[in-house]
Amino acid sequence: EIVLTQSPATLSLSPGERATLSCRASQSIDSQYLAWYQQKPGQAPRLLIYDASNRATGIPARFSGSGSGTDFTLTISSLESEDFAVYYCQQRSSWPLTFGGGTKVEIK
Amino acid sequence: EVQLLESGGGLVQPGGSLRLSCAASGFSYSNCAMYWVRQAPGKGLEWVAGISGSGGHTRYADSVKGRFTISRDNPKKTLYLQMHSLRAEDTAMFYCARSEGDFWSGKENYFDPWGQGTLVTVSS
Numbered sequence: 001e002i003v004l005t006q007s008p009a010t011l012s013l014s015p016g017e018r019a020t021l022s023c024r025a026s027q028s029i030d031s032q033y034l035a036w037y038q039q040k041p042g043q044a045p046r047l048l049i050y051d052a053s054n055r056a057t058g059i060p061a062r063f064s065g066s067g068s069g070t071d072f073t074l075t076i077s078s079l080e081s082e083d084f085a086v087y088y089c090q091q092r093s094s095w096p097l098t099f100g101g102g103t104k105v106e107i108k
Numbered sequence: 109e110v111q112l113l114e115s116g117g118g119l120v121q122p123g124g125s126l127r128l129s130c131a132a133s134g135f136s137y138s139n140c141a142m143y144w145v146r147q148a149p150g151k152g153l154e155w156v157a158g159i160s161g162s163g164g165h166t167r168y169a170d171s172v173k174g175r176f177t178i179s180r181d182n183p184k185k186t187l188y189l190q191m192h193s194l195r196a197e198d199t200a201m202f203y204c205a206r207s208e209g210d211f212w213s214g215k216e217n218y219f220d221p222w223g224q225g226t227l228v229t230v231s232s
Contacts, residue, residue, distance in 0.1 A: 092217035
């Protein structure tokens with residue numbers, strides 16, 4: 001099983017600041033098969049990024065993903081008020097499909 | 109518009125059974141793999157099960173293997189999760205989710221979109 005470790009657990013930032021979230025895998029992820037999701041309180045998660053760097057439909061350009069192998073990053077270039085949420089990474093390289101533990105981006 | 113609407117959650121005693129349903133609309137249902145993902149209260153996300161577009165291939169997390177069964181009715185555009193031998197640790201919000209393609213399509217095993225979820229509580 002591929003274990004995904006996200007850091008930091010909590011990120012305290014102000015609107016307009018840049019957010020950098022990390023997801024590290026316990027083994028290499030094939031073909032960059034990694035996604036990022038956003039979840040707001042009381043809501044279902046939403047797909048942001050797939051295959052490490054591709055934005056899903058309707059996702060603003062301030063969200064970007066990068067990385068390969070075992071190290072992946074989600075960057076939010078300039079935080080908007082609606083971006084304060086929990087973010088999860090997920091791999092589809094091998095079964096079982098697994099998620100990271102999440103990073104909460106909170107208002108400083 | 110793609111929509112997924114779960115139902116069937118509720119309170120069940122340990123050892124009991126429950127069947128969840130997910131009604132789909134707005135897309136070519138039989139061409140897409142479908143999944144169940146759960147989230148215990150205040151915790152992270154856990155993938156539970158997946159099924160191919162035809163229903164002929166299924167996958168399960170080890171934590172539910174042998175107790176849960178995923179299935180689908182393509183004419184009715186409905187996904188199911190039959191749960192037996194429920195435990196307190198199965199208490200969670202259960203979400204159904206779609207991938208844009210079927211197994212082996214190159215678009216499988218990402219979750220987009222998700223339903224709003226149905227809450228399962230296992231307690232005496």
